[in-house]
Amino acid sequence: MSNATATDGGVRKGKLGQRIAYACGNLGQSAFYNAMSTYFVVYVTSCLFSGVDKALAAKLIGVITSLVVIIRIAEIFIDPLLGNIVDNTTTKWGRFRPWQFIGGAVSAVLLAIVFSGMFGLVNVNTTLFIVLFVITFVVLDVFYSLRDISYWGMIPALSSDSHERSTYT
Template sequence: MSNEHAADGDVRRKSGLGQRIAYACGNLGQAAFYNAMSTYFIVYVTSCLFSGVDKALAAKLIGVITSLVVIIRIAEIFVDPLLGNLVDNTTTKWGRFRPWQFFGGLVSSVLLAVVFSGMFGLVNVNST
């Protein structure tokens, strides 16, 4: 690999094709998680989650869930720069971003399974 010297004196390595593919695959999982949540979550909540519940109660619960989604999106405005700073200042033998990709993907996959599977008695759904 050749090195490129930046104007401020630090040395930056050009990334190879394998490293670019690895980061793209890491981002694929995050993008799949986000798209599944944004596409199917509201449909799931409105049509499946509260199907056997009184309509008035279901409307209130859907309102609560929608409010939580809005609050979380607003909180992301303030939390994302802090997390970006944390990732940028991480130094491990695996690099800066790779541990965050691994653990974030692991946690996201578990949470996605929990949300849509009806675990913990959230809903009475067919497990298949």
């Protein structure tokens, strides 16, 4: 990173401001991850389909559960491709910052849409709801992965000192 200083024979060490900024980024990263990994299941099973017939709700919960499983399996193949995109990014803002901004902004908006219940669409048209939910969730996951991959890829760029890098994780 451009803010790193050279000491001890060319070893780059990160500045205190970089550590603080990275920690603040981790706060948002962790909040997003915890919302999706813990509260999402509770939300889908107890809140999202509260106004829908129980049999239909069970089917929709099954579709969403299947979607999550399929996406997790697909990430095995997608994440290395996204990592390649991040690694080959060259902008005046650096390799990581564009993906932090784009991935964070898009996934935040889509997370709000997902947790809004697609604005009550499930009560109007369940077929349209499930189609839009699948598309929204897939796009959300891709942009979250772009942000996540670029975030964790920053660690080696912050410092070339392995002992200092371990303080970031």
